[in-house]
Amino acid sequence: MKVxxxxxxYKTYRDTEVEVRAINGVTLSFExxxxxxxxxxxxxxxxxxxxxxxxxxxxxxxxxxxxxxxxSELRPSELIDFRMEHVGFVFQSYNLIPVLTAAENVxxxxxxxxxxxxxxxxxxxxxxxxxGLADRHNSRPSQLSGGQQQxxxxxxxxxxxxxxxxxxxxxxxxDSKSAxxxxxxxxxxxxxENMTFIFSTHDARVMKRARRVITLEDGRIISDERTNHNx
Amino acid sequence: MKDxxxxxxxxxxxxxRTLITAASVFFAVFFALVxxxxxxxxxxxxxxxxxxxxSGYLQLQNTDYLDEPNIDNGFVVDQDITGMxxxxxxxxxxxxxxxxxxxxxxxxxxQGVMVIGMDPDKEDKGFNIRNRMVKYKxxxxxxxxxxxxxxxxxxxxxxxxxxxxxxxxxxxxTSILGIDRSDTMKVLPLFRKYASFRNACLAASDTGFAxxxxxxxxxxxxxxxxxxxxxxxxxxxTSAAGLYVVKGVVIMPQPEIDNRFVYLTLDxxxxxxxxPGMATSAIISITETGDKELHNTxxxxxxxxxxxxxxxxxKEMNALLLNQxxxxxxxxxxxxxxLYLVIAFGVFGTVLMMMAERRxxxxxxVSIGMQKSKLAKVVSLEMLLIGLLGVVAGVxxxxxxxxxxxxxxxxxxxxxxxxxxxxxxxxxxxxxxxxTYYLWQVVIVLxxxxxxxxxxxxxxxxxxxxxxxxx
Ligand SMILES: Nc1ncnc2c1ncn2[C@@H]1O[C@H](COP(=O)(O)OP(=O)(O)OP(=O)(O)O)[C@@H](O)[C@H]1O
Ligand SMILES: [Mg+2]
Numbered sequence: 001m002k003v004x005x006x007x008x009x010y011k012t013y014r015d016t017e018v019e020v021r022a023i024n025g026v027t028l029s030f031e032x033x034x035x036x037x038x039x040x041x042x043x044x045x046x047x048x049x050x051x052x053x054x055x056x057x058x059x060x061x062x063x064x065x066x067x068x069x070x071x072s073e074l075r076p077s078e079l080i081d082f083r084m085e086h087v088g089f090v091f092q093s094y095n096l097i098p099v100l101t102a103a104e105n106v107x108x109x110x111x112x113x114x115x116x117x118x119x120x121x122x123x124x125x126x127x128x129x130x131x132g133l134a135d136r137h138n139s140r141p142s143q144l145s146g147g148q149q150q151x152x153x154x155x156x157x158x159x160x161x162x163x164x165x166x167x168x169x170x171x172x173x174x175d176s177k178s179a180x181x182x183x184x185x186x187x188x189x190x191x192x193e194n195m196t197f198i199f200s201t202h203d204a205r206v207m208k209r210a211r212r213v214i215t216l217e218d219g220r221i222i223s224d225e226r227t228n229h230n231x
Numbered sequence: 232m233k234d235x236x237x238x239x240x241x242x243x244x245x246x247x248r249t250l251i252t253a254a255s256v257f258f259a260v261f262f263a264l265v266x267x268x269x270x271x272x273x274x275x276x277x278x279x280x281x282x283x284x285x286s287g288y289l290q291l292q293n294t295d296y297l298d299e300p301n302i303d304n305g306f307v308v309d310q311d312i313t314g315m316x317x318x319x320x321x322x323x324x325x326x327x328x329x330x331x332x333x334x335x336x337x338x339x340x341x342q343g344v345m346v347i348g349m350d351p352d353k354e355d356k357g358f359n360i361r362n363r364m365v366k367y368k369x370x371x372x373x374x375x376x377x378x379x380x381x382x383x384x385x386x387x388x389x390x391x392x393x394x395x396x397x398x399x400x401x402x403x404x405t406s407i408l409g410i411d412r413s414d415t416m417k418v419l420p421l422f423r424k425y426a427s428f429r430n431a432c433l434a435a436s437d438t439g440f441a442x443x444x445x446x447x448x449x450x451x452x453x454x455x456x457x458x459x460x461x462x463x464x465x466x467x468x469t470s471a472a473g474l475y476v477v478k479g480v481v482i483m484p485q486p487e488i489d490n491r492f493v494y495l496t497l498d499x500x501x502x503x504x505x506x507p508g509m510a511t512s513a514i515i516s517i518t519e520t521g522d523k524e525l526h527n528t529x530x531x532x533x534x535x536x537x538x539x540x541x542x543x544x545x546k547e548m549n550a551l552l553l554n555q556x557x558x559x560x561x562x563x564x565x566x567x568x569x570l571y572l573v574i575a576f577g578v579f580g581t582v583l584m585m586m587a588e589r590r591x592x593x594x595x596x597v598s599i600g601m602q603k604s605k606l607a608k609v610v611s612l613e614m615l616l617i618g619l620l621g622v623v624a625g626v627x628x629x630x631x632x633x634x635x636x637x638x639x640x641x642x643x644x645x646x647x648x649x650x651x652x653x654x655x656x657x658x659x660x661x662x663x664x665x666x667t668y669y670l671w672q673v674v675i676v677l678x679x680x681x682x683x684x685x686x687x688x689x690x691x692x693x694x695x696x697x698x699x700x701x702x
Binding site: 051054056057077080081083084085089091094095097098099100104107108109111112156157 | 232237240241243244591592595596597598599600601602603604605696697700
């Protein structure tokens with residue numbers, strides 16, 4: 001089953017005089033349960049592509065369909081609701097709301113979706129448990145390590161059961177041990193909950209673990225390989 | 232997690248900045264309130280003094296009397312008209328008054344005075360002279376004897392400061408001389424013994440007696456029992472002269488009046504000025520004194536008062552005082568305006584910094600699904616909470632001071648007091664109890680806040696997620 005369909009998408013930035021073709025004719029789709037990584041040199045358009053898939057930005061040309069929604073047809077406020085319901089985001093850093101505890105951060109989107117309190121609490125407990133932070137319910141982000149913060153962010157993204165999770169360089173600020181732990185967790189969630197993960201990275205450790213590697217260069221896909229090395 | 236809870240927690244992520252911003256609002260509100268309370272309280276007292284001791288709220292006058300207040304512009308009191316005025320539901324009585332200039336002399340000392348002739352039976356409804364009679368006076372002899380009694384606390388020292396001061400009641404005496412409540416039983420009898428002032432009011436049947444202001448009594452060295460000579464010009468240029476024995480001394484709240492006050496019975500004054508049956512004005516005492524009711528009453532009475540006569544209200548009669556107060560009021564308002572302008576910049580600075588610092592976070596929040604309207608609501612609540620924190624604290628801190636300043640008005644002594652008296656004011660600064668001026672401070676702060684909030688809402692709605700995330 002396709003969760004994301006990208007048809008001949010272009011994205012041009014017209015900042016000053018110069019025109020930058022950040023995405024230059026990409027056609028691509030993601031299946032339910034993908035554990036895909038987008039790689040490529042700096043400036044090749046990884047972040048731009050993820051932003052387009054997540055509905056944070058609109059393409060200059062082409063079409064993106066996510067869970068049956070044509071993103072270009074959604075109004076700005078509908079796009080926000082769309083993201084809340086269908087997309088989980090994990091950013092490189094500053095993912096969490098500093099004034100909320102780990103548990104409150106995990107519950108934040110469920111709170112926006114007005115989940116009943118008990119259901120929310122049960123899901124929060126379950127997720128904190130599965131990211132290995134069952135004992136850090138009441139810690140503020142500032143009391144957590146970078147790796148722990150990223151794990152909370154993954155738990156939050158996962159909480160409302162989105163279509164897929166987008167992670168733009170989630171390990172970029174982590175040491176190798178924390179990065180490994182985070183990948184272990186994402187892999188486990190991918191297998192246990194059949195959650196689709198799409199992330200970008202520069203990190204060889206991440207590439208090694210992916211089951212699909214898409215390589216970008218100058219806004220074009222130059223390779224899309226499925227590997228079978230399960231750890 | 233409710234929006235306000237999130238806002239409340241955000242408030243304390245930069246504790247120092249929040250406190251400084253709230254504190255600046257607090258100080259502005261606090262100073263503005265205390266200052267306004269002093270100012271308005273002082274105006275209020277001045278108005279009240281001049282109304283109660285002189286003009287009354289409404290007067291019946293000859294049309295020309297306001298511009299040329301002399302006895303030739305008086306009128307003959309017509310019982311039909313006064314009767315009609317008295318039948319108005321808001322009117323209690325009409326008190327005819329004959330007022331004219333005279334020269335008062337005792338021995339070689341003379342002073343221009345204001346002679347007021349009134350019916351002693353009605354006077355209490357107009358001026359309440361009975362309650363203004365001097366009961367205690369700290370004459371040099373009295374002070375000497377009181378000092379020998381070893382009075383407790385500050386009282387002994389204060390006796391020198393208030394030498395020659397007169398008092399109309401024991402409450403004034405105890406508060407001004409700092410007599411402790413627990414000492415009153417012991418101390419007051421001493422004052423009764425040494426400092427009592429023998430005094431009497433005029434009676435309707437009196438002829439040849441006068442009650443004079445304490446300032447005038449001082450100046451003329453004329454005490455109770457002394458005779459004063461009054462000379463002046465009567466109705467249509469007749470000459471007026473008479474001898475009067477001082478029967479009582481009163482303290483009129485406005486020093487300007489107190490220094491020139493001579494009160495005779497209406498009959499004596501009419502005789503002195505050769506103006507039988509006449510008055511220069513008639514004070515109309517009313518029950519409801521609020522601006523609106525006053526105006527309505529004035530309109531109703533104008534319809535019945537007849538040709539050549541008018542009803543004047545206290546504002547018309549005290550236009551000069553009102554103008555002075557208005558000018559002073561404006562300068563106060565400008566100062567407060569500047570104060571708030573400074574505060575507005577402070578609040579705005581906080582908003583700017585807060586918005587800039589949290590751009591990335593806002594980008595993240597909108598990315599993961601928080602609607603901009605909800606985010607704007609949280610940010611607005613934060614600003615509102617900071618502002619309200621300042622306002623509530625400012626109001627709370629001002630209340631005890633305002634209530635204290637109302638109950639125990641600031642009273643000047645020495646040079647400053649003399650200066651006030653030279654300008655014709657009693658050297659007292661009472662504060663005004665909370666009133667609409669409190670509401671105004673809140674409105675101003677809310678106005679500043681709404682500008683800050685409007686700005687931050689605009690910022691939130693104009694937020695570009697991609698740029699915010701890259702920040
Ligand atoms: N908002 C923007 N305005 C103008 N140009 C942009 C914008 N965002 C990206 N670009 C340009 O688009 C191209 C692709 O940028 P993008 O951030 O997608 O690359 P990336 O592959 O994520 O790079 P990195 O590995 O460094 O994160 C770059 O040349 C970049 O300068
Ligand atoms: Mg990038």
